Amino acid sequence: MKIVVKKDKLEAAKYAARLLADELKANPETVFGLATGRTMEPLYAELCEIYKAEKLDFSKAVSFNLDEYAGLPGSDVNSYRAYMQMNLFDHVNFKSTNLPDGVAPDAEAEAVRYDNAIKAAGLDIQLLGIGNNGHIGFNEPGTAFDSRTRHVKLTDATIEQNQGLFPKPEDMPRYAFTMGIGTIMEAKKIILVATGAAKTGILAAAVAGKVTEDVPASVLQNHSNVIIVADEDAAAEVPAELIAAE
Numbered sequence: 001m002k003i004v005v006k007k008d009k010l011e012a013a014k015y016a017a018r019l020l021a022d023e024l025k026a027n028p029e030t031v032f033g034l035a036t037g038r039t040m041e042p043l044y045a046e047l048c049e050i051y052k053a054e055k056l057d058f059s060k061a062v063s064f065n066l067d068e069y070a071g072l073p074g075s076d077v078n079s080y081r082a083y084m085q086m087n088l089f090d091h092v093n094f095k096s097t098n099l100p101d102g103v104a105p106d107a108e109a110e111a112v113r114y115d116n117a118i119k120a121a122g123l124d125i126q127l128l129g130i131g132n133n134g135h136i137g138f139n140e141p142g143t144a145f146d147s148r149t150r151h152v153k154l155t156d157a158t159i160e161q162n163q164g165l166f167p168k169p170e171d172m173p174r175y176a177f178t179m180g181i182g183t184i185m186e187a188k189k190i191i192l193v194a195t196g197a198a199k200t201g202i203l204a205a206a207v208a209g210k211v212t213e214d215v216p217a218s219v220l221q222n223h224s225n226v227i228i229v230a231d232e233d234a235a236a237e238v239p240a241e242l243i244a245a246e
């Protein structure tokens with residue numbers, strides 16, 4: 001695990017965006033695993049800038065998002081499909097982009113379909129944020145490390161963290177689809193981005209604490225190709241000896 005610390009959230013976003021751009025340049029057919037959340041907004045803005053400035057070409061690349069709210073159609077402004085269109089997909093030329101269908105009539109079948117599609121494509125690089133409770137995707141504390149893509153109930157902590165993004169907080173869905181931890185761990189490379197003081201304790205627990213299902217992101221200590229990109233606030237409690245000299 002390589003841990004890179006940048007001055008602030010913008011510098012962290014720029015560093016992570018550069019990693020994604022370099023990946024695409026090295027392999028035009030990259031299969032990207034993508035994430036949502038406030039952390040990723042400056043990162044996608046930067047990736048769109050690099051796309052224009054360096055004429056990146058996503059036309060042979062495909063993407064699979066980590067998660068989607070259950071019960072929201074992609075046309076709903078609060079869906080992760082809408083977030084992705086707004087922040088990235090409307091601005092770059094992906095060959096195809098994939099998210100779970102939040103309103104699929106059979107949730108279980110939709111989860112299996114999505115997991116199979118990811119498996120068939122093979123994730124080259126998976127981008128992750130981290131929830132305040134250590135969740136990755138919507139894999140909440142206690143999730144089995146070998147879990148696959150599925151329909152899940154959100155915890156109170158996650159509802160608390162995300163409901164402010166909804167015009168009416170009570171409208172935030174209580175269920176979601178998420179790639180499983182086992183699914184995520186099959187990605188060849190993983191980049192986790194954590195910024196801001198709200199992530200300080202949980203980031204330290206994830207990278208330097210015990211590997212435990214109580215802290216889903218701690219599973220990354222078991223993966224052979226992980227880069228953690230944090231800003232100084234989020235990294236404040238990460239032991240100095242774990243931080244890469246840049």
Ligand code: GLP
Nearest residue numbers: 036037038039129130131137138
């Ligand atoms: C959300 C998403 C995660 C995301 C995380 C962090 O609930 N399901 O995929 O990484 O929480 O969000 P934020 O960047 O807004 O802190």
